[in-house]
Structures are given as structure tokens and as C-alpha cells.
Amino acid sequence: AQKITQTQPGMFVQEKEAVTLDCTYDTSDPSYGLFWYKQPSSGEMIFLIYQGSYDQQNATEGRYSLNFQKARKSANLVISASQLGDSAMYFCAMREKAGNQFYFGTGTSLTVIP
Amino acid sequence: EAGVAQSPRYKIIEKRQSVAFWCNPISGHATLYWYQQILGQGPKLLIQFQNNGVVDDSQLPKDRFSAERLKGVDSTLKIQPAKLEDSAVYLCASSLDGDSHNEQFFGPGTRLTVL
Numbered sequence: 001a002q003k004i005t006q007t008q009p010g011m012f013v014q015e016k017e018a019v020t021l022d023c024t025y026d027t028s029d030p031s032y033g034l035f036w037y038k039q040p041s042s043g044e045m046i047f048l049i050y051q052g053s054y055d056q057q058n059a060t061e062g063r064y065s066l067n068f069q070k071a072r073k074s075a076n077l078v079i080s081a082s083q084l085g086d087s088a089m090y091f092c093a094m095r096e097k098a099g100n101q102f103y104f105g106t107g108t109s110l111t112v113i114p
Numbered sequence: 115e116a117g118v119a120q121s122p123r124y125k126i127i128e129k130r131q132s133v134a135f136w137c138n139p140i141s142g143h144a145t146l147y148w149y150q151q152i153l154g155q156g157p158k159l160l161i162q163f164q165n166n167g168v169v170d171d172s173q174l175p176k177d178r179f180s181a182e183r184l185k186g187v188d189s190t191l192k193i194q195p196a197k198l199e200d201s202a203v204y205l206c207a208s209s210l211d212g213d214s215h216n217e218q219f220f221g222p223g224t225r226l227t228v229l
Contacts, residue, residue, distance in 0.1 A: 004156075033215045043203060045157075045220035052215050091156055101170055102147065102218060104156035 002026065003103035004092050010109045013082045020067070021077040021108045023092030031097035034075040036066065039089040039107070048090075051075055082112045116140065118221035120206050126227045132194035135224045139187070139208030145169075147218060148181055148191050149205040157205055163189065164211075193226075201228045 005024045013019035025034065036048040051059045051066045059066040067076040079086055092105040119138040127133050139146050144165050149157035160179065161171040165186035174181070178197070183189040193200055203225050207218040 035217055037220075043223050043225070045205065045207070045218075047217045047219065050215065050217055097213075101159060101162065104158075106156045 002105075004094055004105035006092055006105035006108050008108045009106075010111070012111050012113055013079075015084060015112055015114050016081055018078060018080045019082055019110065021079070021090050021092075021110065023075045023077065023105060025073050025075060025092075025094045025103075027073075027094065027096055029096040029098050033095045034066070034068070035093040035095070035102075036064070036075075036077045037091045037093060038086075039091060041088070045091070049077065079110075084112050084114060086110060087112045118206055118208055118219055120204075120221035120224055122224055123222060124225050124227075126229065127196055128229050129198055130195040132192065133196055133226065134190050134192045135204050135206075135226075137189045137191070137206030137221060139189070139206070140219055142210070143208035143219070144186070144211045145209045145216075146183055146189050147205075147207040147209075148189070149207065150200075151203045151205055151223070153202070160191070160204075196226075196228045198228050201226055 032053045034051040038046045049059050049061045049064045049066050051068045058068050063080045065078045089107045089109050091107045094103045121136050146163045148160045151157045160174045161181045162169040163183040166183045181191045203223040205223045206221040209216040209218045
């Protein structure tokens with residue numbers, strides 16, 4: 001079974017609008033971390049936001065927030081007030097405490113339309 | 115703070131040739147990862163080091179790929195001999211340790227083209 005599933009290969013959003021990128025995960029480890037990374041066309045992977053499995057509140061970092069629904073095993077990324085520079089690939093990832101490996105999803109390509 | 119350094123940034127070789135990539139992680143980061151990212155896909159872990167020991171190399175094609183991390187700092191990833199399907203970006207990343215809350219910091223990657 002896939003550890004991380006991103007079902008949206010591509011998304012479009014109007015500039016200044018909000019957009020939600022979906023991510024579901026699969027683990028039996030009670031302790032894990034969820035991460036979102038941005039990969040612009042230049043290729044570097046940029047860390048955006050982190051959510052721990054025991055965190056009670058949804059993580060927020062500036063215009064990024066994580067809609068964490070533990071029972072549904074989902075960790076959707078919400079980008080508010082989209083900017084042209086947000087156009088990139090976005091990857092959801094998970095790290096289990098046991099094993100230490102990072103699992104990445106297949107990514108979502110986001111295009112912000114002026 | 116300096117980021118993760120990788121070299122070369124680009125490499126073009128012919129199939130059956132050998133190639134090596136170098137990575138210098140962020141100072142103090144005990145855990146180092148090598149990923150292969152094929153165009154249009156997410157990164158796939160090849161090998162993970164904790165200091166100079168291998169934690170996970172289950173997805174490393176050991177018949178042609180090898181990696182080492184001398185003295186628990188720099189690391190090299192080698193492919194010998196290369197195949198056409200090895201064309202990809204090879205990403206190196208590091209994190210403080212193996213704790214689940216520590217994010218990975220990525221280098222700029224090495225784009226390998228095998229002709």
C-alpha cells in the first residue's frame with residue numbers, strides 16, 4: 001500500500017485565491033511526522049510546514065496551513081492568497097518514528113493564474 | 115548557516131560508464147539521505163546514513179549503485195555501470211537526527227543524463 005497518496009496531479013488557482021492540496025497517508029506507527037515541500041522548476045526542495053502526530057492544533061506557517069484530520073489520515077495543505085511564485089510542484093511526505101524513513105507522495109503541480 | 119552542497123550540478127554520460135556524485139550535509143546533521151527523482155515523480159529513497167552507518171539501503175540497486183559516508187560527514191554515491199533508466203535528479207538531504215519531527219534539508223541536486 002502507498003504510504004503517501006496525492007490524488008491531484010495538477011491544480012490551477014487564481015492569484016490571491018486560496019487552494020487546498022490533498023494528501024492522505026497510511027501508517028500504523030502512532031508517532032509520525034507529516035511534511036510538505038515545494039519544488040519549483042529550478043529543482044530545489046523547500047520545506048514548508050510540519051505537523052506531528054501528537055500535535056493538537058493544525059500547523060500554520062505564514063500563508064501555509066495544514067488541515068490535519070488524524071482519524072481520516074489526511075494532511076491537506078492550504079495556501080491562502082496565492083501568488084504567482086507559488087507555482088511549483090508540492091510534495092507531501094511522512095516520517096515514521098520507527099524506521100526513520102521519509103516517504104514522499106507523487107506530488108501535485110500547482111499553477112497560479114494571474 | 116550553509117545548506118547542503120552537492121556536485122556536480124549536471125552530468126551527461128554514456129550508458130555503461132561510471133559516475134560519482136558528492137554531497138556535503140549541513141554541519142552537525144547526523145542523518146544523510148540520497149534520493150533518486152525521476153522526471154514527474156516524487157523522490158525515491160536510495161540510502162540513508164546515520165553518522166557513517168547505513169540505516170536503510172533496501173531500495174538501492176546494489177549491483178550497480180554504491181554509497182559511502184566517510185567519517186560521518188561527506189558522502190559519495192556511485193553508479194557503475196550506468197543504464198539509460200538511471201537518468202534522473204539525485205538529491206542529497208540531511209537532518210539533525212532520526213527523530214520523526216526533524217525536517218530534511220535538501221541540496222540542489224545533480225541532474226544525470228545517460229545517453
